[in-house]
Amino acid sequence: MSTHKKVPSWGKLQGWFVEKLMDHQGGISPVNNTLLNSEFPKDRPLQKQDYQAFLEAASRTMIRFKKPEHLIKMIVRTIDEQLKIMHTAVLLYKSEIASYILIDSKGTSGLKIPVGFVRLNGDSPLINIFTEKDSFFISETGILNYDDIICGLRNRDTLELQPDLYDKLLAIKKQMDLLKAVLCVPCYFKKDLLGILVLGEKINGEKFSREEMGFFVTLANDAAMAIANAQLIESLQQRVEEIKELYVKEHRIFMNTALALAAAIDARDPYTYGHTERVTGYCLAVAKELVGVPEVQGYKNFMETLTISASLHDVGKVGIPDYILSKNGRLTPEEFEEIKKHSIIGETILGPIKELSDVAKEVRHHQECYDGSGYPDGLAGNDIPLISRIISVTDAFDAMTSNRPYRKKRAPAEALKELKAKSGTQFDPLVVSAFLLAYQKGNVLGGQESSVLQSY
Amino acid sequence: MYKLLVVDDEHDVCDFVKTFFKERGFHVFTALNGDEALSITKRERPEMVLLDIKMKGMDGLAILKHIKEFDRTIRIIMISALNDQEKMYEAYKLGAVEYITKPLTLDYLEEAVGKNLKVKL
Numbered sequence: 238m239s240t241h242k243k244v245p246s247w248g249k250l251q252g253w254f255v256e257k258l259m260d261h262q263g264g265i266s267p268v269n270n271t272l273l274n275s276e277f278p279k280d281r282p283l284q285k286q287d288y289q290a291f292l293e294a295a296s297r298t299m300i301r302f303k304k305p306e307h308l309i310k311m312i313v314r315t316i317d318e319q320l321k322i323m324h325t326a327v328l329l330y331k332s333e334i335a336s337y338i339l340i341d342s343k344g345t346s347g348l349k350i351p352v353g354f355v356r357l358n359g360d361s362p363l364i365n366i367f368t369e370k371d372s373f374f375i376s377e378t379g380i381l382n383y384d385d386i387i388c389g390l391r392n393r394d395t396l397e398l399q400p401d402l403y404d405k406l407l408a409i410k411k412q413m414d415l416l417k418a419v420l421c422v423p424c425y426f427k428k429d430l431l432g433i434l435v436l437g438e439k440i441n442g443e444k445f446s447r448e449e450m451g452f453f454v455t456l457a458n459d460a461a462m463a464i465a466n467a468q469l470i471e472s473l474q475q476r477v478e479e480i481k482e483l484y485v486k487e488h489r490i491f492m493n494t495a496l497a498l499a500a501a502i503d504a505r506d507p508y509t510y511g512h513t514e515r516v517t518g519y520c521l522a523v524a525k526e527l528v529g530v531p532e533v534q535g536y537k538n539f540m541e542t543l544t545i546s547a548s549l550h551d552v553g554k555v556g557i558p559d560y561i562l563s564k565n566g567r568l569t570p571e572e573f574e575e576i577k578k579h580s581i582i583g584e585t586i587l588g589p590i591k592e593l594s595d596v597a598k599e600v601r602h603h604q605e606c607y608d609g610s611g612y613p614d615g616l617a618g619n620d621i622p623l624i625s626r627i628i629s630v631t632d633a634f635d636a637m638t639s640n641r642p643y644r645k646k647r648a649p650a651e652a653l654k655e656l657k658a659k660s661g662t663q664f665d666p667l668v669v670s671a672f673l674l675a676y677q678k679g680n681v682l683g684g685q686e687s688s689v690l691q692s693y
Numbered sequence: 694m695y696k697l698l699v700v701d702d703e704h705d706v707c708d709f710v711k712t713f714f715k716e717r718g719f720h721v722f723t724a725l726n727g728d729e730a731l732s733i734t735k736r737e738r739p740e741m742v743l744l745d746i747k748m749k750g751m752d753g754l755a756i757l758k759h760i761k762e763f764d765r766t767i768r769i770i771m772i773s774a775l776n777d778q779e780k781m782y783e784a785y786k787l788g789a790v791e792y793i794t795k796p797l798t799l800d801y802l803e804e805a806v807g808k809n810l811k812v813k814l
Contacts, residue, residue: 338796351706353774353795354802415713415799 304471305329305464309340309432312460316436317343320449324417324437326350328357329464330430337364337433344417344437355416362408367423367430374406378454381421386410420445422453424461431461491592492545499548502555506562509551512635517547519631519672520624522680526671532623537595539624546599546624550632553583553600565642577612580604603628606663618665626665630656630672633664634681649682695810696739698722700730700756701772702748710743713799714806727751727759734760739767741806744789746773746780754783761788768809772797 309327316325324344328337339355357364366372366381374385389395389406396403413421422434434457439445445453499513520543524533533539554562557579561572568576584601587593602616602625609617611629621629637652647655653676660669675681697719699710707723714721722737724730727750734742742760746753757769770791771784781792790809793802 334796336796349705349709351703351709354706354709354797354799356796356798 305467306340308460308463308467312434312456313341313343321440322437323440324349324435326355326416326418326435327432328355328435329432335359337361340432345440350416357412361412362405363412363421363433364430366405366409367421367433374409378450379423379425380450380454381409381423383410383413383419386413420450420453422450422457424457424464426461426465429465431464434460495545495593496548498552502549502551505559506554509639512639513548513551515635516550516628516631517544519634519675519681520544520547520627522675523627523631523668523671525680526674527623527627527667530623530667532619536624542595542599543624543627545593546596546603547628547631549583549587549593549596550600550603550628551579551583552586553579553581555586556582563642567643577604581613598622599624599628601625603632605629607665608662611663621665623668626668630664630668634672649676694718694720695741696720696722696737697806698724698730698733698737698739698742700724700727700742700748700753701745702726702750703745706745713803717803727756730756731759731763734763734767738764741810742767742769743802743806744769744771746771746784747775754780754787757784757787757789768812770802770805770809 309329313325313327316322322344324342326342326344327340329340330337334356335358337357337359339350339352341352342350359365359368363381366374374389375381376385386406386409390403390410395406413419416435417437418435419438420434420436422436423430424432424434434453436445436453499517503510503513521540524540524543527533536542557576561568561575564572580601580603584597587597587600590597599622601613602621605611605614605616605621605625606629607618607621607626609615611621634652634656637647637655638649640646653673656664656669656672660666672681695718697714699707699714699721700723701707701710702725704725707725711721711723722733722739724733726748730742730744733739744753744757748756751759753771753773757771760767760769765788768790769788770793771781771789772793772795773780774795776794784792790812791805793805
């Protein structure tokens with residue numbers, strides 16, 4: 238047997254591998270193409286140094302595989318197609334079932350093992366021999382050779398002096414027989430056995446050369462590294478997904494709690510029933526017309542802050558005595574002073590909630606007037622936060638177009654006239670014009686606003 | 694010599710399991726679908742059937758039912774890639790002697806076949 242004769246087949250294998258690495262299959266990054274091209278001139282046969290360089294390039298590329306299964310399938314396919322082996326398979330550790338299972342198997346018909354028909358747990362003899370220290374039957378390359386097991390079994394001393402070892406070897410032989418294995422190459426990452434590359438007999442009956450075994454060991458180690466990487470990325474991605482889901486869930490709970498609070502306010506006061514929901518709808522319609530306004534960009538999440546602020550703008554009414562809220566008739570000046578406290582009470586309620594600190598500010602100022610004549614702080618112009626200014630307009634519109642104990646509701650056109658009349662004094666002209674635009678487009682009373690809330 | 698019928702719509706599985714049990718002294722038949730499985734059952738009257746639960750066309754549970762209607766003494770082991778409690782319960786109710794979930798160990802499969810051949814039905 239001359240090793241010389243094998244050189245061409247090795248060159249072919251390498252060439253094939255390079256080709257596979259470059260045809261972008263299985264999630265291989267194209268980044269290495271130029272690298273590979275420059276390292277492997279096509280006009281001369283591959284030399285041994287090329288082979289080394291190739292392995293290095295291959296291992297770098299393997300790291301880019303996103304799914305370990307893809308890499309394993311490619312390795313199995315490569316070995317099967319190029320080395321003419323009766324059977325090639327890879328077992329991989331799956332932590333979910335704490336077992337090594339078959340990921341892929343290729344071979345001449347009848348020898349291919351279907352996926353799902355091999356499962357070795359951590360203490361099965363074939364795994365044990367790799368994981369326990371000082372295994373006598375593992376060669377210095379780390380490979381388990383079927384011949385060595387047979388030698389051990391044939392050695393009379395084994396049976397007589399070490400019956401336990403004999404049984405163990407017998408069990409290993411049985412498992413290797415099942416896998417049609419001649420060589421078992423371990424894939425280690427750090428100290429963990431991630432998997433085993435299983436190689437059957439060569440079709441031509443020859444033994445594997447040292448060079449070939451060296452190749453398998455390198456391949457197995459590189460693959461182990463890639464698999465470990467891919468597994469790490471996979472579990473990281475899973476964590477990210479979980480966190481995302483958790484966030485969405487928490488956020489939904491948060492939004493629903495805010496809306497439930499808003500509904501509770503509405504329910505207390507029969508005259509303002511539906512008021513909060515309508516105001517929120519109007520606010521969102523106005524917001525559509527304000528897209529691109531610089532002040533909007535100043536908010537971290539404008540639409541969300543707007544929705545919650547609008548829903549909770551009257552939350553402070555829980556602190557106002559019932560007799561005032563449901564009074565049938567005009568309020569006395571004292572009672573009106575009491576009512577005016579609701580915006581501060583609202584801020585006091587919402588302020589301690591970290592997520593609602595922006596909202597608390599908007600709630601405090603929703604009764605301010607553009608000319609500074611409002612309450613509680615008498616802020617004017619753009620010192621009043623934008624969302625407060627929006628709520629001020631929409632709140633007034635809904636109040637005017639709804640029945641109150643002390644007056645009948647007004648027609649929308651009349652209310653619009655009022656908004657225009659107080660534009661620049663009570664209301665921000667920008668918001669009023671946005672409201673008018675939204676109204677013209679049918680976005681205010683078009684029936685859409687009632688469904689806006691439900692989208693949250 | 695015991696007669697064993699392997700039913701699976703994958704060629705590879707049939708071939709592999711056939712080789713495995715042939716080496717262990719069984720007379721093995723294979724079927725890729727329900728119709729084949731039933732005609733072989735009627736012709737050969739195997740003692741044991743290994744039946745994949747998920748197949749195109751007639752599925753494993755339906756085949757199980759037909760075989761049991763034909764001869765209730767035939768022992769049937771279901772093999773499934775899914776750990777589906779409901780299917781498992783259904784299979785046992787229809788008379789399967791064992792329900793094995795993939796990935797399986799061949800040792801266990803061999804043991805299950807051996808053990809259940811001794812069970813009188």
